[in-house]
Amino acid sequence: MKKRSLTGARLTDVLFKYIALSFTILALAVLVILLVDIFSKGLGRIHWDFFRNLPSRHAERSGIMTALAGMLSLLFFTILFALPVGIMAGVYLQEYGKRNRFAKFIEINIANLAGVPSVIYGILGLTFFVRILKLGNSLIAGAFTLSLLILPIIIVATREAIRAVPDSLREASYGMGATKWQTTSKIVFPSALGGILTGIILAISRAIGETAPLLVIGALVYVPFIPEGPGDQFTTLPIQIFNWTSRPQAAFIVNAAAGIIVLLLITFLLNSIAIYIRNKWYKKIKY
């Protein structure tokens, strides 16, 4: 049998294989370079004081305590609003929503909201929460704005998780004489919880990294105190990083890199938890 030579179609095939492999490696390499660059720049600044200190004009004495505290308080209120509303809306649209024009309209609407740039949510928050409701550039105004931003993510995740629950479970429940709400709350919702939880964690991870809408609603770049209530002004870690990045002095760049290390660790941790829950849940429940 004649050995097939590398010509024509076969050659294209092999060439493409290596080009494509190198593209894949290139994309992964950028990720590695980014991490190496940031860790090499910022790791030296990471010590106990960096977490404990207030922001300061002196880079070496600056810390992220107020930024971290602001971020956690902001997340607390964001979750408080977005979670119940998002889950209930998702359950309603999937379990109760009838296949009519209204349902279709809401579906288009949510798909659209998911694609609205975050800076536009900032404009909405600035006009509605900060000015019309007179909440000022407070923690609560920031939390409302972020809630609206992550609502579509939570709703879509809830709907997908509920869609994956097989009808046989619902029919069995109805067959036992359960009402619609009993079926939804005791059968459908618990079976979909893993998927919903995954979506929620990813939404939180998204909220943590948001910077632009908070800048637009007037979150401060310099806050030398920890917010004590929902009406206080605040800053967050990404805003602190943005502030340090835009300074000319090299020492602040080191601070920015150190802040990024903390932000990335939080983001990666949340994403790992989400992946873990997803895998575990899929293994546990097999229909």
Add this chain to the structure above:
Amino acid sequence: MRRKEKWIELVMMACSLVTVFTTIGIILILAIETIKFFSEVSIGEFLTDTQWTPLFSDKHFGILPLLCGTLLTTTIAILLAVPLGLVIAVYLNEYASPRFTALVKPVLEVLAAIPTVVYGFFALQFVTPLLQKIIPDLNGFNALSPGLVMGIMIIPYITSLSEDALRAVPRSLREASYGMGATRFQTAFRVMVPAASSGIIISVILAISRALGETMIVAIAAGQEPKLTFNPKESVETITTYIVQVSMGDIPQDSLEYKTIFAAGLTLFVFTFILNNISFFIRQRFQNKYE
């Protein structure tokens, strides 16, 4: 019992209406302030003037420079992300072993999970200095570096959605192609990609929409000079950067400068709104072909 159920249903319906009010709120707010803006600045000037200087004493209100900066950075990002993202998707689907794909896909998705402020830092502090070694006359703030970094960021959007679309193509099509003696390359680009084209187009549209609305990367690394240029070496300002720049400054409410962010915001919103609806339409119309 029945009564309680009715109440629960009403509360849940109210929750889903929040999303409707959000959309109405966004459109109303942008429209009302933009109408006020156009009572002071003519639409003709807004659309044709080649300068955007609302914050200077010699005021011009032409959106073109901001639009130009936005389109320039988006174009650079798309030129990088579409070929790379699509080729990687084809490779993972057609060439790579399932184990390699299962390993690489989640790692690639990490790229989409990194906060954008981190990419901004990376663009300004690493990519720009690196590019300046190759292109000596590259400005410290430029469109090229944030454009490329934005491209890296949206690769996973394209790869993930395109790979899903390729995976949804029935095995029979692929097997028929191999049965005819086609190579993997021929199968991928003459059978699989055309069959998955609607999903791939959606992924590209979503990526464009994402790049248009991206804020922090360009705000940090592209500069704040509205310029009508298609030269990627120069500093430009995007619509999103301008909105952040104005809201961070101390501009009195109801001043004309304040209203400019709504006119700029509406321009951005119209672009992303049209793109999102096109992708939704394609999904409704074509996506279920093989299901």
